[in-house]
Amino acid sequence: MDVKDIKRLLDALAASEVREFSYETEEYKLNVKRGPEPVVTQTVTAAAQPAPAAANPAPQEAPAGAAPAEPAASEVPSHWVEVTAPIVGTFYASPAPDAPSYVKAGDRVEPGAVLCIIEAMKLMNEIEAETSGVVRDVLVRNEEPVEYGQVLFRIEPA
Amino acid sequence: MFRKILIANRGEIALRVLRAARELGIQTVVVYSQADENSLPVLLADEAICIGPAPAGASYLNVRNLLSAALVTGAEAVHPGYGFLAENAEFAEKCEEHNLVFVGPRAENIQRIGDKAAARQLAEEAGVPITPGSEPLKDLDAARSFAERIGFPLILKASAGGGGRGMRVVHSFNDLERQFVNAQEEARAAFGNPELYMEKYLEEPKHIEVQVFGDGQGNVIHFFERDCSIQRRYQKMLEEAPSIVDDDLRQRITEAAVKLARHIEYRGAGTCEFLVDREGNFYFSEMNTRIQVEHPATEMITRFDLVQEQFRVAAGMGLSLSQEDVRVEGHAIEVRVTAEDPDHDFRPSAGTISDVHWPGGPGIRVDSHVYAGYRIPPNYDSLIAKIIAWAPTRQEAIARMERALRETVIEGVKTTVPFHLKVLDNAFFRRGAVYTNFIARRMSP
16 A cells, blocks of 8 residues: 555545544554544634633644643633543644644534543553533643643533 | 652652752652642742642552653652652562663562561571561461460561551460451451561560661662661651660671671662660561661761762762761751641641741751641641751750750641650650660550
8 A cells, every 4th residue: 555545545534424444454554543523613602701712822833932821710611621631641632743633722522522642651541521512722732741630621511 | 960850759758859859950850649739849849740639549659640750851760758659669660661760779679678578588598687487377377386386475477568567466375366367357458468477576675777778789888777666556756876785786787787788789778677685686677678767867977968879879870988988976866746646646637737937956957848838638647847856975965856846836736746755754765775665665644
């Protein structure tokens, strides 16, 4: 299988409903996994709510050295759900260096949707959403170390 | 020397290690549980990483998070302090697997000497006296036949044991069956291993331990000994250095400790514990493969920083001094101040320290992570400070410690300070008639 074949395969997968695909021969193993379907950003609530999501640059676009803007605590509505790091490790926003982020502010997620990866001791641990709702804040930059209990995302339940 | 190290502990020992590292120009990463967010080592560290919720099993014993914290911060070495993972061979091994230096002995050393039965065997091989003792006991009959041979009193101990759990003194055959079953169950509950062995029980022994240091290549020196006979339920409360023994015994006991450490090519700081009977016979009881709570008593009489030496040896720089360079000067006493109520059977007294004033003046050292406004979490041990007094003689050290404890103010929680003052005032203590049953026999109301 060469690059052209892979491209054809990916195109075929993109046109289908398949979200995960593995192909193994004696020489290689190919794993293709598609991120959660991005949902059109719901901006309906924006009028009623302060708009912290808009104030937050997507983590991978943040300039090096600058921390993502974090809205003041008073701006965070109390019903939003915080997703915290269950382990210490390195935060990865996407499944691979050049792949798009699992989620960005404004994305809709369902329980079980992968939000990020935390690498600990060379093991990739997928962190999943437990609530359905809209991701409002992504608070950690790609490849940043995270500690236990650190808030990674804020989700507005919906 | 290391550029950056991780301190895998909490409380006063985390602070002690941080201080040693900082003086050597080493950057410090302190890990902490959510209950310790506002503790002094966390506030003073160059970097601090939360590794879990309050229960130690999910934080300070969480190997994955600890190692992950070391790796993401770029630490080169891990200092385990005492307790938690300090004597966990598997943890030491995992550190090395991830190219982190474990500041302590090799995993294999921890493993062998940490097993009580194996340790006795190693001592025997090294020609170090041990109390007459049994092999691991298969059953009650094996215990009976050992008792017939050696005679009472005897002590049952857990093979995997420590800290007094699984230990039972037996005075007669009538006692044996009940105590055997009790000790077995206690050992099973505490260590997941019910195996017991038996030893001759010494009445009124002194607990004397020798501080040793090895480079891992067979070079071992000692930093003389401490007397830790003042214990309550096998927990040390007050330690002295040097002990009150004659020079002949001192020489024999320190030589024995060095022989054992040399036999296993020990690396780093360690302590060989002995029981000494009234006739001056001494018997090896166990080796602790870590820095100990009471190490400052030794530091005060030798004017030497043992924790910094741990870093040098771990960094492969070898021992920085030879035996001739180690000299004893004066006498040091350390008291362990715990947040416990001595008037109510030492029950824990967690809470917020509303005010604190530590003693000062000549010859006083205070190692404490506590400050005014600090809340003592209920999740960990109750040690809040070690106060150490040094003076040219034992008598002067006692006077200095009394003076220091009277200056000490700790408000908001009950502490053992008043109890320590009573010990210092006790006539038996003052003339050095101190054995491991001192508190039970001399201090009971």
